[in-house]
Amino acid sequence: MLKNPSVYIIGAGASGLASARVLEDNGYSATVLEAEKKIGGRLQTDIIDGYALDHGFQVLLTAYPAVNKYLDLASLNLAYFQPGAVILSNGRQSVMGDPLRQPSMLLKTLLSPAASVKDKFLIYRLTRHLKAKTINAIFDAPEISTLEYLKAYGFSHVIIENFFMPFFTGIYLEDKLSTSSRMFEFIFKMFSQGRAALPANGMHDVAQALARPLARSAIRTSTTVVNIEPDNRRIHLESGEVLEADYIILATNTDKVLPGYHTERILWKKCTTLYFKVAHPASNQQLIGLIPDPDTLINTLSYAQRVDPQKDNEVMLSVTIVKEHALEDKELIEKVKEELLQQCGFTNLRFVKLYHIPKALPDIKDVLYVPKNVTVSEGIFIAGDMLANGSLNAALLSGDYAAKALIEQHRSVMDQQR
Ligand SMILES: Cc1cc2nc3c(=O)[nH]c(=O)nc-3n(C[C@H](O)[C@H](O)[C@H](O)COP(=O)(O)OP(=O)(O)OC[C@H]3O[C@@H](n4cnc5c(N)ncnc54)[C@H](O)[C@@H]3O)c2cc1C
Missing domain, CATH: 3.50.50.60 (FAD/NAD(P)-binding domain)
Structure with a gap:
């Protein structure tokens, strides 16, 4: 040797x-x-029409310990999401934010019908609890499913269905919240302690x-x-x-x-992400959009990063599907357009690109x-x-x-x- x-x-x-x-x-x-x-x-990212189209929507969590060790975050020119999400349903929007970090969200969050006052207090308590809990303690804890964990913590079915279900479906890429409570605590802690971001070029x-x-x-x-x-x-x-x-x-x-x-x-978990050009954003561009309706295919919405600084009046919408379906691509594009109109009021959508990601995340027990x-x-x-x-x-x-x-x-x- x-x-x-x-x-x-x-x-x-x-x-x-x-x-x-x-x-x-x-x-x-x-x-x-x-x-x-x-x-x-x-x-992977393709630059199309001046926008960064990631192969599947994902976010960089700045609190990840290994990210801080191996990445020079300053070199990535990050664009940050606001803490929270906007819930879109039948043309209505409600914001579930973290008012402690973004005080301007306080009123909107308190008024949000997506959760009860008790739920909002429980979110505050869970945030404090997980900020104090070490990562080792999180991964040493016994595992139950995320759904069981949320119910046992006392959250109502309203906040589970309107917020936790679509938010964590987008992260886990499974729509039953059967993923381990360890993963839930870890991801929730990372969201609480840092920011979700996208590099300027994807x-x-x-x-x-x-x-x-x-x-x-x-x-x-x-x-x-x-x-x-x-x-x-x-x-x-x-x-x-x-x-x-x-x-x-x-x-x-x-x-x-x-x-x-x-x-x-x-075993692998899959997803599909579609991109559309649209004239006007339906919601705040720095918030992740969620559609909780169980009969809707779309789970998550966001806006792709604009790489070309030249201004135009359009935005590039990213739409992620996690639920099982048997639609051909053409049918899927039409179905997504219908849902975007019905749930978010988007008109004049121009389809740009579709990515099927058959091996997105490993399914780990x-x-x-x-x-x-x-x-x-x-x-x-x-x-x-x-x-x-x-x-x-x-x-x-x-x-x-x-x-x-x-x-x-x-x-x-x-x-x-x-
Ligand atoms: C849609 C999507 C959403 C995600 N969302 C998030 C998120 O929000 N937050 C988060 O933290 N993570 C997220 N992830 C997960 C994250 O991207 C992955 O955990 C990470 O990129 C995996 O890196 P890896 O090196 O383990 O594997 P890979 O990235 O799969 O790398 C394996 C490499 O090996 C190469 N290779 C395979 N076989 C051979 C061969 N025979 N010869 C030579 N080369 C070979 C492949 O081409 C590939 O480049 C997401 C992933 C996807 C796809």
Whole structure:
């Protein structure tokens, strides 16, 4: 084993890029192999008509500990959402804000019919409680579903149906709130302690910001790994090239590349995001919009970032669907237009783009904060959000853990050779 081992990272998503960074910080350098033309994995954005169209609506939570460790937030030129959401129903709007952080929302929030006075007090109490609760305590707590948790906390069905259900459906990408209460407490804490934001040029900028500081690593895009031989750590590429590695970090699903390793196949949650140009915004552009009506397909609304500063009178509306449906794309676009008219009063919508994201978030039953078992065997490690929970924080943290496990193993081999 060499002092400077050859290290390959498979996958240039957030987890792979975080691994490369930790390796560099510790004096190692790696080659990152990425199947797609662009780095970023699930952090993808197209710039269309002067707007940043993310492949699926997602937000950057500035309170995530791993985000603060690995990202220079100032370089992302963030646009912040106001804390809270606007609930849209049959042409009416009501705001559920956090008046403690945005005092101008106090009156609107108090008057909102989406929750009772008791609910509003419970939100205040839960916010205080979770701000004080440590992340470790959150993930050590027994798990129940988010729905059971909210009911047990005393929230009324009105606020659950009008606010929690659509808000967390948009985050979990499942509409039963069956996701673990640990995830609920963690996400609620992160929303309470920081801001939800979007980089000026969309979420792909997060990947660019992770890659930018890498000085000694090489990133090979359009390079698909077919499989790896675990015993001798040979990496077979689709091109026929074979790479000899001392260490490999597999920063993606292991199913195909390392067959038989995962006993349980990873299940994925999906969503569809559609973009429309529209003349006038139906609500405050800095608030996330929610449609709680159970018969409506649309779950979440927001406005895409304008990249081209040239002013026009239009905005780019982003619409996310989580519920199951059997509509063809054409039918779906028409259905969404109808719902936007009925629920929000939007007219003259011009369809721009649709993204189906079949593997948006891993469906994890045992939600963790830090990944377990990042070491597969001698010289092979794994990373990726599917090892802990479906979030950018988990992806970055898993990359960190895999790289540190690699470094520890290499140091111990070097010590034995001395
Ligand atoms: C629609 C959507 C909404 C989301 N919302 C949020 C949110 O609001 N907040 C939040 O915190 N998180 C959110 N997430 C999750 C977050 O984006 C992910 O947790 C994170 O980006 C995952 O990074 P990763 O490195 O684990 O995996 P990935 O990003 O999937 O990276 C894996 C990489 O490996 C590459 N690869 C795979 N196989 C091979 C191969 N054989 N050879 C070479 N390369 C290969 C892939 O091309 C990919 O680039 C959302 C995700 C989506 C899609």
